[in-house]
Amino acid sequence: MSTPFYVSPQQAMADRAEYARKGIARGRSVVVLQYIDGVVFVAENPSRALHKVSEIYDRIAFAAVGKYNEFENLRIGGVRYADLRGYTYDREDVTARGLANVYAQTLGTIFSSAAEKPYEVELIVAEVGNAPEDDQIYRLPHDGSIVDEHGSVAVGGNADQISSYLDQRHREGMTLGEALKLAVESLSRDTAGGERTLTAEQLEVATLDRTRPQQRKFKRILGRQLSRLLDEHTGAEGGKSADGDADASDEAAGGAAGESSGASGASDAEATSGKDGAGKGDSGSSKGTETSED
Structure with missing residues:
Protein backbone atom coordinates (compact mmCIF):
# COMPACT_ATOMS: atom_id res chain seq x y z
CA MET A 1 0.00 0.00 0.00
CA SER A 2 1.48 3.33 -1.03
CA THR A 3 1.72 6.26 1.35
CA PRO A 4 -0.42 9.24 0.26
CA PHE A 5 1.51 12.32 -0.80
CA TYR A 6 1.34 15.01 1.88
CA VAL A 7 1.19 18.75 1.18
CA SER A 8 1.00 21.23 4.04
CA PRO A 9 -2.06 23.54 4.12
CA GLN A 10 0.21 26.59 3.80
CA GLN A 11 1.85 25.23 0.67
CA ALA A 12 -1.50 24.23 -0.81
CA MET A 13 -2.92 27.72 -0.28
CA ALA A 14 0.21 29.33 -1.71
CA ASP A 15 -0.04 27.16 -4.83
CA ARG A 16 -3.72 28.01 -5.28
CA ALA A 17 -3.03 31.71 -4.86
CA GLU A 18 -0.20 31.59 -7.40
CA TYR A 19 -2.43 29.76 -9.86
CA ALA A 20 -5.17 32.39 -9.52
CA ARG A 21 -2.75 35.35 -9.78
CA LYS A 22 -1.23 34.03 -13.00
CA GLY A 23 -4.67 33.64 -14.56
CA ILE A 24 -5.66 37.19 -13.54
CA ALA A 25 -2.39 38.69 -14.83
CA ARG A 26 -3.08 37.32 -18.32
CA GLY A 27 -6.17 39.54 -18.62
CA ARG A 28 -6.22 43.15 -19.81
CA SER A 29 -6.38 45.77 -17.07
CA VAL A 30 -9.34 47.75 -15.76
CA VAL A 31 -8.97 51.19 -14.17
CA VAL A 32 -11.51 52.87 -11.87
CA LEU A 33 -11.18 56.56 -10.99
CA GLN A 34 -13.15 59.03 -8.94
CA TYR A 35 -13.93 62.35 -10.62
CA ILE A 36 -15.92 65.38 -9.55
CA ASP A 37 -19.31 64.02 -10.67
CA GLY A 38 -18.90 60.33 -9.82
CA VAL A 39 -16.84 57.28 -10.74
CA VAL A 40 -15.51 56.33 -14.19
CA PHE A 41 -14.62 52.79 -15.31
CA VAL A 42 -12.14 52.34 -18.16
CA ALA A 43 -11.19 48.90 -19.49
CA GLU A 44 -9.08 47.79 -22.40
CA ASN A 45 -11.65 45.61 -24.14
CA PRO A 46 -11.99 45.43 -27.93
CA SER A 47 -14.99 43.10 -27.65
CA ARG A 48 -18.46 44.62 -27.87
CA ALA A 49 -20.24 41.42 -26.82
CA LEU A 50 -18.36 40.55 -23.62
CA HIS A 51 -18.44 43.37 -21.07
CA LYS A 52 -15.98 43.81 -18.23
CA VAL A 53 -18.01 46.67 -16.70
CA SER A 54 -21.70 46.30 -15.88
CA GLU A 55 -24.50 47.79 -13.81
CA ILE A 56 -25.63 45.98 -10.68
CA TYR A 57 -28.21 48.36 -9.21
CA ASP A 58 -29.25 52.03 -9.12
CA ARG A 59 -25.95 53.45 -7.85
CA ILE A 60 -23.74 50.37 -7.99
CA ALA A 61 -21.52 49.08 -10.78
CA PHE A 62 -19.25 46.08 -11.18
CA ALA A 63 -15.92 45.61 -13.00
CA ALA A 64 -13.84 42.46 -13.30
CA VAL A 65 -10.80 40.88 -14.92
CA GLY A 66 -9.92 37.23 -15.41
CA LYS A 67 -12.00 34.39 -16.81
CA TYR A 68 -15.20 35.74 -18.31
CA ASN A 69 -17.45 32.78 -17.46
CA GLU A 70 -16.43 32.95 -13.81
CA PHE A 71 -16.93 36.66 -13.20
CA GLU A 72 -20.12 36.65 -15.28
CA ASN A 73 -21.60 34.08 -12.86
CA LEU A 74 -20.63 36.36 -9.99
CA ARG A 75 -22.18 39.38 -11.72
CA ILE A 76 -25.49 37.56 -12.24
CA GLY A 77 -25.49 36.46 -8.62
CA GLY A 78 -24.90 40.07 -7.53
CA VAL A 79 -27.82 41.33 -9.63
CA ARG A 80 -30.12 38.71 -8.12
CA TYR A 81 -28.99 39.61 -4.59
CA ALA A 82 -29.56 43.32 -5.20
CA ASP A 83 -32.98 42.86 -6.79
CA LEU A 84 -34.19 40.54 -4.02
CA ARG A 85 -32.94 42.78 -1.22
CA GLY A 86 -34.34 45.93 -2.82
CA TYR A 87 -37.73 44.26 -3.35
CA THR A 88 -37.88 42.71 0.13
CA TYR A 89 -36.76 45.77 2.08
CA ASP A 90 -36.01 49.06 0.33
CA ARG A 91 -33.90 50.22 -2.59
CA GLU A 92 -31.73 52.24 -0.20
CA ASP A 93 -30.78 49.02 1.60
CA VAL A 94 -28.83 47.80 -1.44
CA THR A 95 -25.26 49.02 -0.91
CA ALA A 96 -21.85 48.31 -2.38
CA ARG A 97 -20.61 47.28 1.05
CA GLY A 98 -23.28 44.59 1.38
CA LEU A 99 -22.62 43.34 -2.14
CA ALA A 100 -18.87 43.25 -1.51
CA ASN A 101 -19.45 41.14 1.60
CA VAL A 102 -21.52 38.66 -0.39
CA TYR A 103 -18.81 38.40 -3.06
CA ALA A 104 -16.14 38.01 -0.39
CA GLN A 105 -17.96 35.06 1.17
CA THR A 106 -18.39 33.37 -2.21
CA LEU A 107 -14.80 33.86 -3.34
CA GLY A 108 -13.41 32.86 0.07
CA THR A 109 -15.41 29.65 0.12
CA ILE A 110 -14.31 28.67 -3.38
CA PHE A 111 -10.67 29.54 -2.68
CA SER A 112 -10.46 27.45 0.50
CA SER A 113 -12.30 24.46 -0.96
CA ALA A 114 -10.08 21.64 -2.12
CA ALA A 115 -12.87 20.20 -4.25
CA GLU A 116 -12.58 22.83 -7.00
CA LYS A 117 -10.02 25.21 -8.40
CA PRO A 118 -9.99 28.86 -7.23
CA TYR A 119 -11.67 31.48 -9.37
CA GLU A 120 -9.23 33.35 -11.61
CA VAL A 121 -10.97 36.69 -11.14
CA GLU A 122 -10.48 40.03 -9.42
CA LEU A 123 -13.49 42.28 -8.85
CA ILE A 124 -14.25 45.94 -8.23
CA VAL A 125 -17.57 47.04 -6.75
CA ALA A 126 -18.26 50.79 -6.69
CA GLU A 127 -21.14 52.94 -5.46
CA VAL A 128 -21.65 56.63 -6.18
CA GLY A 129 -22.90 58.82 -3.35
CA ASN A 130 -24.54 62.22 -3.17
CA ALA A 131 -21.12 63.85 -2.71
CA PRO A 132 -17.57 62.79 -3.66
CA GLU A 133 -16.75 61.89 -0.06
CA ASP A 134 -19.67 59.42 -0.05
CA ASP A 135 -18.36 57.37 -3.00
CA GLN A 136 -17.30 53.80 -2.20
CA ILE A 137 -14.88 51.57 -4.13
CA TYR A 138 -14.05 48.02 -3.03
CA ARG A 139 -11.51 45.68 -4.61
CA LEU A 140 -11.92 41.93 -4.12
CA PRO A 141 -8.97 39.67 -4.98
CA HIS A 142 -9.29 35.98 -5.77
CA ASP A 143 -9.09 34.86 -2.10
CA GLY A 144 -12.18 36.78 -0.98
CA SER A 145 -10.49 39.56 0.98
CA ILE A 146 -11.90 43.10 0.73
CA VAL A 147 -9.76 46.19 0.11
CA ASP A 148 -11.35 49.62 0.56
CA GLU A 149 -9.92 51.87 -2.16
CA HIS A 150 -9.94 55.65 -2.54
CA GLY A 151 -9.31 57.83 -5.56
CA SER A 152 -8.12 55.26 -8.07
CA VAL A 153 -7.58 51.51 -8.43
CA ALA A 154 -6.36 49.15 -11.16
CA VAL A 155 -6.75 45.37 -11.49
CA GLY A 156 -5.48 42.77 -13.95
CA GLY A 157 -2.47 42.80 -16.26
CA ASN A 158 0.33 45.04 -14.95
CA ALA A 159 -1.89 46.48 -12.19
CA ASP A 160 1.02 47.38 -9.89
CA GLN A 161 2.68 49.61 -12.47
CA ILE A 162 -0.63 51.23 -13.44
CA SER A 163 -1.60 51.83 -9.81
CA SER A 164 1.73 53.53 -9.13
CA TYR A 165 1.23 55.77 -12.18
CA LEU A 166 -2.30 56.70 -11.05
CA ASP A 167 -1.29 57.41 -7.46
CA GLN A 168 1.25 59.98 -8.65
CA ARG A 169 -1.14 61.82 -10.99
CA HIS A 170 -4.70 61.41 -9.75
CA ARG A 171 -6.16 64.33 -7.81
CA GLU A 172 -9.51 65.31 -6.38
CA GLY A 173 -11.87 67.43 -8.44
CA MET A 174 -10.89 66.08 -11.85
CA THR A 175 -13.39 66.45 -14.67
CA LEU A 176 -14.61 63.43 -16.62
CA GLY A 177 -12.35 64.31 -19.55
CA GLU A 178 -9.28 64.66 -17.31
CA ALA A 179 -9.99 61.38 -15.51
CA LEU A 180 -10.57 59.58 -18.82
CA LYS A 181 -7.34 60.97 -20.26
CA LEU A 182 -5.38 59.82 -17.17
CA ALA A 183 -6.95 56.35 -17.31
CA VAL A 184 -6.10 55.91 -21.00
CA GLU A 185 -2.53 57.10 -20.39
CA SER A 186 -2.08 54.57 -17.59
CA LEU A 187 -3.51 51.71 -19.68
CA SER A 188 -1.27 52.68 -22.61
CA ARG A 189 1.90 52.01 -20.63
CA ASP A 190 3.36 48.54 -21.10
CA THR A 191 5.59 46.55 -18.76
CA ALA A 192 8.75 47.66 -20.58
CA GLY A 193 8.03 51.34 -19.89
CA GLY A 194 6.94 52.18 -23.45
CA GLU A 195 3.60 53.57 -24.55
CA ARG A 196 0.92 52.32 -26.93
CA THR A 197 -1.92 54.14 -28.64
CA LEU A 198 -5.40 53.08 -27.53
CA THR A 199 -8.33 54.14 -29.70
CA ALA A 200 -12.00 54.42 -28.79
CA GLU A 201 -12.67 51.04 -30.45
CA GLN A 202 -10.29 49.34 -27.98
CA LEU A 203 -11.85 50.82 -24.85
CA GLU A 204 -14.91 50.07 -22.74
CA VAL A 205 -15.93 53.13 -20.73
CA ALA A 206 -18.81 53.64 -18.29
CA THR A 207 -19.65 56.03 -15.47
CA LEU A 208 -21.66 56.29 -12.30
CA ASP A 209 -22.79 59.91 -12.67
CA ARG A 210 -24.36 61.45 -9.59
CA THR A 211 -25.71 64.40 -11.63
CA ARG A 212 -28.05 62.25 -13.74
CA PRO A 213 -31.69 63.01 -12.92
CA GLN A 214 -32.65 59.33 -13.29
CA GLN A 215 -32.60 56.98 -10.32
CA ARG A 216 -30.17 54.75 -12.21
CA LYS A 217 -26.78 56.48 -12.34
CA PHE A 218 -24.96 54.01 -14.60
CA LYS A 219 -24.19 55.12 -18.13
CA ARG A 220 -22.00 53.73 -20.90
CA ILE A 221 -19.91 56.12 -22.98
CA LEU A 222 -19.79 54.84 -26.54
CA GLY A 223 -19.08 55.77 -30.13
Whole structure:
Protein backbone atom coordinates (compact mmCIF):
# COMPACT_ATOMS: atom_id res chain seq x y z
CA MET A 1 0.00 0.00 0.00
CA SER A 2 1.48 3.33 -1.03
CA THR A 3 1.72 6.26 1.35
CA PRO A 4 -0.42 9.24 0.26
CA PHE A 5 1.51 12.32 -0.80
CA TYR A 6 1.34 15.01 1.88
CA VAL A 7 1.19 18.75 1.18
CA SER A 8 1.00 21.23 4.04
CA PRO A 9 -2.06 23.54 4.12
CA GLN A 10 0.21 26.59 3.80
CA GLN A 11 1.85 25.23 0.67
CA ALA A 12 -1.50 24.23 -0.81
CA MET A 13 -2.92 27.72 -0.28
CA ALA A 14 0.21 29.33 -1.71
CA ASP A 15 -0.04 27.16 -4.83
CA ARG A 16 -3.72 28.01 -5.28
CA ALA A 17 -3.03 31.71 -4.86
CA GLU A 18 -0.20 31.59 -7.40
CA TYR A 19 -2.43 29.76 -9.86
CA ALA A 20 -5.17 32.39 -9.52
CA ARG A 21 -2.75 35.35 -9.78
CA LYS A 22 -1.23 34.03 -13.00
CA GLY A 23 -4.67 33.64 -14.56
CA ILE A 24 -5.66 37.19 -13.54
CA ALA A 25 -2.39 38.69 -14.83
CA ARG A 26 -3.08 37.32 -18.32
CA GLY A 27 -6.17 39.54 -18.62
CA ARG A 28 -6.22 43.15 -19.81
CA SER A 29 -6.38 45.77 -17.07
CA VAL A 30 -9.34 47.75 -15.76
CA VAL A 31 -8.97 51.19 -14.17
CA VAL A 32 -11.51 52.87 -11.87
CA LEU A 33 -11.18 56.56 -10.99
CA GLN A 34 -13.15 59.03 -8.94
CA TYR A 35 -13.93 62.35 -10.62
CA ILE A 36 -15.92 65.38 -9.55
CA ASP A 37 -19.31 64.02 -10.67
CA GLY A 38 -18.90 60.33 -9.82
CA VAL A 39 -16.84 57.28 -10.74
CA VAL A 40 -15.51 56.33 -14.19
CA PHE A 41 -14.62 52.79 -15.31
CA VAL A 42 -12.14 52.34 -18.16
CA ALA A 43 -11.19 48.90 -19.49
CA GLU A 44 -9.08 47.79 -22.40
CA ASN A 45 -11.65 45.61 -24.14
CA PRO A 46 -11.99 45.43 -27.93
CA SER A 47 -14.99 43.10 -27.65
CA ARG A 48 -18.46 44.62 -27.87
CA ALA A 49 -20.24 41.42 -26.82
CA LEU A 50 -18.36 40.55 -23.62
CA HIS A 51 -18.44 43.37 -21.07
CA LYS A 52 -15.98 43.81 -18.23
CA VAL A 53 -18.01 46.67 -16.70
CA SER A 54 -21.70 46.30 -15.88
CA GLU A 55 -24.50 47.79 -13.81
CA ILE A 56 -25.63 45.98 -10.68
CA TYR A 57 -28.21 48.36 -9.21
CA ASP A 58 -29.25 52.03 -9.12
CA ARG A 59 -25.95 53.45 -7.85
CA ILE A 60 -23.74 50.37 -7.99
CA ALA A 61 -21.52 49.08 -10.78
CA PHE A 62 -19.25 46.08 -11.18
CA ALA A 63 -15.92 45.61 -13.00
CA ALA A 64 -13.84 42.46 -13.30
CA VAL A 65 -10.80 40.88 -14.92
CA GLY A 66 -9.92 37.23 -15.41
CA LYS A 67 -12.00 34.39 -16.81
CA TYR A 68 -15.20 35.74 -18.31
CA ASN A 69 -17.45 32.78 -17.46
CA GLU A 70 -16.43 32.95 -13.81
CA PHE A 71 -16.93 36.66 -13.20
CA GLU A 72 -20.12 36.65 -15.28
CA ASN A 73 -21.60 34.08 -12.86
CA LEU A 74 -20.63 36.36 -9.99
CA ARG A 75 -22.18 39.38 -11.72
CA ILE A 76 -25.49 37.56 -12.24
CA GLY A 77 -25.49 36.46 -8.62
CA GLY A 78 -24.90 40.07 -7.53
CA VAL A 79 -27.82 41.33 -9.63
CA ARG A 80 -30.12 38.71 -8.12
CA TYR A 81 -28.99 39.61 -4.59
CA ALA A 82 -29.56 43.32 -5.20
CA ASP A 83 -32.98 42.86 -6.79
CA LEU A 84 -34.19 40.54 -4.02
CA ARG A 85 -32.94 42.78 -1.22
CA GLY A 86 -34.34 45.93 -2.82
CA TYR A 87 -37.73 44.26 -3.35
CA THR A 88 -37.88 42.71 0.13
CA TYR A 89 -36.76 45.77 2.08
CA ASP A 90 -36.01 49.06 0.33
CA ARG A 91 -33.90 50.22 -2.59
CA GLU A 92 -31.73 52.24 -0.20
CA ASP A 93 -30.78 49.02 1.60
CA VAL A 94 -28.83 47.80 -1.44
CA THR A 95 -25.26 49.02 -0.91
CA ALA A 96 -21.85 48.31 -2.38
CA ARG A 97 -20.61 47.28 1.05
CA GLY A 98 -23.28 44.59 1.38
CA LEU A 99 -22.62 43.34 -2.14
CA ALA A 100 -18.87 43.25 -1.51
CA ASN A 101 -19.45 41.14 1.60
CA VAL A 102 -21.52 38.66 -0.39
CA TYR A 103 -18.81 38.40 -3.06
CA ALA A 104 -16.14 38.01 -0.39
CA GLN A 105 -17.96 35.06 1.17
CA THR A 106 -18.39 33.37 -2.21
CA LEU A 107 -14.80 33.86 -3.34
CA GLY A 108 -13.41 32.86 0.07
CA THR A 109 -15.41 29.65 0.12
CA ILE A 110 -14.31 28.67 -3.38
CA PHE A 111 -10.67 29.54 -2.68
CA SER A 112 -10.46 27.45 0.50
CA SER A 113 -12.30 24.46 -0.96
CA ALA A 114 -10.08 21.64 -2.12
CA ALA A 115 -12.87 20.20 -4.25
CA GLU A 116 -12.58 22.83 -7.00
CA LYS A 117 -10.02 25.21 -8.40
CA PRO A 118 -9.99 28.86 -7.23
CA TYR A 119 -11.67 31.48 -9.37
CA GLU A 120 -9.23 33.35 -11.61
CA VAL A 121 -10.97 36.69 -11.14
CA GLU A 122 -10.48 40.03 -9.42
CA LEU A 123 -13.49 42.28 -8.85
CA ILE A 124 -14.25 45.94 -8.23
CA VAL A 125 -17.57 47.04 -6.75
CA ALA A 126 -18.26 50.79 -6.69
CA GLU A 127 -21.14 52.94 -5.46
CA VAL A 128 -21.65 56.63 -6.18
CA GLY A 129 -22.90 58.82 -3.35
CA ASN A 130 -24.54 62.22 -3.17
CA ALA A 131 -21.12 63.85 -2.71
CA PRO A 132 -17.57 62.79 -3.66
CA GLU A 133 -16.75 61.89 -0.06
CA ASP A 134 -19.67 59.42 -0.05
CA ASP A 135 -18.36 57.37 -3.00
CA GLN A 136 -17.30 53.80 -2.20
CA ILE A 137 -14.88 51.57 -4.13
CA TYR A 138 -14.05 48.02 -3.03
CA ARG A 139 -11.51 45.68 -4.61
CA LEU A 140 -11.92 41.93 -4.12
CA PRO A 141 -8.97 39.67 -4.98
CA HIS A 142 -9.29 35.98 -5.77
CA ASP A 143 -9.09 34.86 -2.10
CA GLY A 144 -12.18 36.78 -0.98
CA SER A 145 -10.49 39.56 0.98
CA ILE A 146 -11.90 43.10 0.73
CA VAL A 147 -9.76 46.19 0.11
CA ASP A 148 -11.35 49.62 0.56
CA GLU A 149 -9.92 51.87 -2.16
CA HIS A 150 -9.94 55.65 -2.54
CA GLY A 151 -9.31 57.83 -5.56
CA SER A 152 -8.12 55.26 -8.07
CA VAL A 153 -7.58 51.51 -8.43
CA ALA A 154 -6.36 49.15 -11.16
CA VAL A 155 -6.75 45.37 -11.49
CA GLY A 156 -5.48 42.77 -13.95
CA GLY A 157 -2.47 42.80 -16.26
CA ASN A 158 0.33 45.04 -14.95
CA ALA A 159 -1.89 46.48 -12.19
CA ASP A 160 1.02 47.38 -9.89
CA GLN A 161 2.68 49.61 -12.47
CA ILE A 162 -0.63 51.23 -13.44
CA SER A 163 -1.60 51.83 -9.81
CA SER A 164 1.73 53.53 -9.13
CA TYR A 165 1.23 55.77 -12.18
CA LEU A 166 -2.30 56.70 -11.05
CA ASP A 167 -1.29 57.41 -7.46
CA GLN A 168 1.25 59.98 -8.65
CA ARG A 169 -1.14 61.82 -10.99
CA HIS A 170 -4.70 61.41 -9.75
CA ARG A 171 -6.16 64.33 -7.81
CA GLU A 172 -9.51 65.31 -6.38
CA GLY A 173 -11.87 67.43 -8.44
CA MET A 174 -10.89 66.08 -11.85
CA THR A 175 -13.39 66.45 -14.67
CA LEU A 176 -14.61 63.43 -16.62
CA GLY A 177 -12.35 64.31 -19.55
CA GLU A 178 -9.28 64.66 -17.31
CA ALA A 179 -9.99 61.38 -15.51
CA LEU A 180 -10.57 59.58 -18.82
CA LYS A 181 -7.34 60.97 -20.26
CA LEU A 182 -5.38 59.82 -17.17
CA ALA A 183 -6.95 56.35 -17.31
CA VAL A 184 -6.10 55.91 -21.00
CA GLU A 185 -2.53 57.10 -20.39
CA SER A 186 -2.08 54.57 -17.59
CA LEU A 187 -3.51 51.71 -19.68
CA SER A 188 -1.27 52.68 -22.61
CA ARG A 189 1.90 52.01 -20.63
CA ASP A 190 3.36 48.54 -21.10
CA THR A 191 5.59 46.55 -18.76
CA ALA A 192 8.75 47.66 -20.58
CA GLY A 193 8.03 51.34 -19.89
CA GLY A 194 6.94 52.18 -23.45
CA GLU A 195 3.60 53.57 -24.55
CA ARG A 196 0.92 52.32 -26.93
CA THR A 197 -1.92 54.14 -28.64
CA LEU A 198 -5.40 53.08 -27.53
CA THR A 199 -8.33 54.14 -29.70
CA ALA A 200 -12.00 54.42 -28.79
CA GLU A 201 -12.67 51.04 -30.45
CA GLN A 202 -10.29 49.34 -27.98
CA LEU A 203 -11.85 50.82 -24.85
CA GLU A 204 -14.91 50.07 -22.74
CA VAL A 205 -15.93 53.13 -20.73
CA ALA A 206 -18.81 53.64 -18.29
CA THR A 207 -19.65 56.03 -15.47
CA LEU A 208 -21.66 56.29 -12.30
CA ASP A 209 -22.79 59.91 -12.67
CA ARG A 210 -24.36 61.45 -9.59
CA THR A 211 -25.71 64.40 -11.63
CA ARG A 212 -28.05 62.25 -13.74
CA PRO A 213 -31.69 63.01 -12.92
CA GLN A 214 -32.65 59.33 -13.29
CA GLN A 215 -32.60 56.98 -10.32
CA ARG A 216 -30.17 54.75 -12.21
CA LYS A 217 -26.78 56.48 -12.34
CA PHE A 218 -24.96 54.01 -14.60
CA LYS A 219 -24.19 55.12 -18.13
CA ARG A 220 -22.00 53.73 -20.90
CA ILE A 221 -19.91 56.12 -22.98
CA LEU A 222 -19.79 54.84 -26.54
CA GLY A 223 -19.08 55.77 -30.13
CA ARG A 224 -19.00 59.44 -30.99
CA GLN A 225 -19.22 60.65 -27.41
CA LEU A 226 -16.16 58.65 -26.40
CA SER A 227 -14.24 59.68 -29.52
CA ARG A 228 -15.11 63.32 -28.86
CA LEU A 229 -13.88 63.15 -25.27
CA LEU A 230 -10.61 61.57 -26.35
CA ASP A 231 -10.14 63.99 -29.26
CA GLU A 232 -10.91 67.05 -27.13
CA HIS A 233 -7.98 66.39 -24.81
CA THR A 234 -5.70 65.38 -27.64
CA GLY A 235 -6.61 68.60 -29.44
CA ALA A 236 -6.16 70.64 -26.24
CA GLU A 237 -2.65 69.26 -25.79
CA GLY A 238 -1.87 69.94 -29.44
CA GLY A 239 -3.20 73.49 -29.09
CA LYS A 240 -1.03 74.15 -26.07
CA SER A 241 2.01 72.81 -27.89
CA ALA A 242 1.24 74.95 -30.96
CA ASP A 243 0.78 78.07 -28.80
CA GLY A 244 4.10 77.38 -27.11
CA ASP A 245 5.84 77.02 -30.47
CA ALA A 246 4.23 80.22 -31.74
CA ASP A 247 5.33 82.14 -28.65
CA ALA A 248 8.85 80.80 -29.02
CA SER A 249 8.97 81.79 -32.70
CA ASP A 250 7.61 85.27 -31.84
CA GLU A 251 10.28 85.67 -29.19
CA ALA A 252 12.95 84.56 -31.63
CA ALA A 253 11.67 86.98 -34.27
CA GLY A 254 11.58 89.79 -31.73
CA GLY A 255 15.11 89.00 -30.63
CA ALA A 256 16.35 88.99 -34.22
CA ALA A 257 14.66 92.32 -34.88
CA GLY A 258 16.25 93.77 -31.75
CA GLU A 259 19.67 92.57 -32.78
CA SER A 260 19.18 94.03 -36.27
CA SER A 261 18.12 97.42 -34.89
CA GLY A 262 20.98 97.33 -32.41
CA ALA A 263 23.46 96.63 -35.17
CA SER A 264 22.12 99.45 -37.36
CA GLY A 265 22.21 101.80 -34.40
CA ALA A 266 25.82 100.90 -33.72
CA SER A 267 26.81 101.51 -37.33
CA ASP A 268 25.06 104.90 -37.32
CA ALA A 269 26.86 105.85 -34.13
CA GLU A 270 30.20 104.84 -35.61
CA ALA A 271 29.49 106.87 -38.74
CA THR A 272 28.57 109.92 -36.68
CA SER A 273 31.62 109.60 -34.47
CA GLY A 274 33.74 109.27 -37.59
CA LYS A 275 32.39 112.50 -39.01
CA ASP A 276 32.86 114.32 -35.74
CA GLY A 277 36.38 112.98 -35.45
CA ALA A 278 37.24 114.24 -38.91
CA GLY A 279 35.95 117.74 -38.12
CA LYS A 280 37.55 118.00 -34.69
CA GLY A 281 40.72 116.10 -35.21
CA ASP A 282 43.03 119.04 -34.60
CA SER A 283 41.37 120.27 -31.44
CA GLY A 284 41.13 116.71 -30.16
CA SER A 285 44.82 116.11 -30.65
CA SER A 286 45.77 119.41 -29.01
CA LYS A 287 43.56 118.62 -26.03
CA GLY A 288 45.14 115.23 -25.83
CA THR A 289 48.60 116.82 -25.76
CA GLU A 290 47.63 119.21 -22.99
CA THR A 291 46.19 116.38 -20.95
CA SER A 292 49.29 114.31 -21.31
CA GLU A 293 51.44 117.15 -20.23
CA ASP A 294 49.29 117.83 -17.18
